[in-house]
Amino acid sequence: MxxxxxxxxxxxxxxxxxxxxxxxxxxxxxxxxxxxxxxxxxxxxxxxxxxxxxxxxxxxxxxxxxxxxxxxxxxxxxxEERRPVPWARLGVALVAAAGFGWCLAKALADTPNGGEILAWAGAANVDAGHIGGLLFSKYTLPFEVTGVLLLVATVGVVILGKKELK
Amino acid sequence: MTDTFTQITLNHYLALSGILFIIGAAGVLLRRNLIVLYMGLELMLNAANLALVAFNRFATVPNLDGHIMVFFIITVAAAEVAVGLALLVALFRLKQTTNTGDLASLKF
The missing domain is CATH 1.20.120.1200 (NADH-ubiquinone/plastoquinone oxidoreductase chain 6, subunit NuoJ)
Known part of the structure; x- marks a missing residue:
């Protein structure tokens, strides 16, 4: 299932x-x-x-x-209008993709326990309680910093959205 | 061979995450529309999220650090999208285009 x-x-x-x-x-x-x-x-x-x-x-x-x-x-x-297929660039892109795919396959093959079924020792279902408990104990500082980040982003967006930048 | 299809392991999730990342990267490299470029970036971020949750699920020690990491990535990505799209609107006001080919004023 x-x-x-x-x-x-x-x-x-x-x-x-x-x-x-x-x-x-x-x-x-x-x-x-x-x-x-x-x-x-x-x-x-x-x-x-x-x-x-x-x-x-x-x-x-x-x-x-x-x-x-x-x-x-x-x-x-x-x-978007159709453009002619850039064959040379497409060829380079395919080579690059193949190289990245090869690295990925290699990394997968080297992952310890990657192909085995492991029983996880933690809770079967991670809900808001588990995450909240960690956010307000071990990760309090990053959590607070995220709040500041969101404030900075909000102020930045309002300024960027103004008609005339000064 | 049948085990590959019936037993879902860490490698399955990692391979899916890698494929998703490559598709996102292809979107960023191939598309000319800045908005679709952002969508490619979002796909790449989500591929990383999937890998993190999968590693966390298949870890032998019970901890939730991967989930917390994903939670923060989602928060930062939301802020990033807001700022990026505001930049895009400002750019559109200036140049009337979102096509990367038309934004070549820094090119000799």
Whole structure:
């Protein structure tokens, strides 16, 4: 059962990611990305993290993608026109991708215990309680710093969004 | 051979994460539209998130550091998207385009 869930989500995720890259209409790309984020949330659930699934869907599929769609609509972008396929550059890109893929396969082959089924000693389902307990004990300082970061980002966005920069 | 399909291990998640990362990188390298370029970046960040959660799930010691890391990455990515898109809007006001090919004023 777990295997079927994994394969369905994995194939869907790869298809959605390809669709993001290949669609010429930015709105279609954005909607594919929403589908991809939701499928990734499902994968987080198969990894036993219901908290991260909810955060993924609320923050990524919700807030971030609404922002993307909002900007696409605001700028009223046209569809990208077709351009001739740059064969030479495509060849170089394929060589680079093959090299990266080879490094990746090598790293996978060298991962300790990568191919074995391991029983995890922790909780079967990581929920908000576990994460919250850690955030307010071991990770208090990074948590507070994140708050400052969000404030700085908000102020920065408001200033960037002004009509005239002074 | 049937084990590869019926037993999901750490390697499956890592391979999926790698494929997702490559697709995201391809999007950043191949596309000319700045907004779609950002989407490629998001895909790459999510690939890293998947790898972190998978490592955490298959670790032999019970800890949740991977989940905390992913939580912070998601927060920072949300801030990054807000700032990036604000820059994009400012750029669009100046140049009326989001095509990287048209943004060549620093090129000799």
């Amino acid at each position: 777990e295997a079927i869930t994994f394969w369905v989500l994995a194939v869907g995720l790869i298809a959605a990611a390809w669709s993001v890259v290949l669609q010429r209409n930015p709105v279609a790309s954005a909607l594919s990305l929403v589908a991809g984020f939701i499928l990734l949330g499902g994968l987080f659930l198969t990894l036993g993290s219901s908290f991260l699934m909810m955060v993924q869907i609320i923050v990524y599929a919700g807030a971030v993608m609404v922002l993307f769609l909002f900007i696409i609509m605001l700028l009223n972008l046209p569809e």
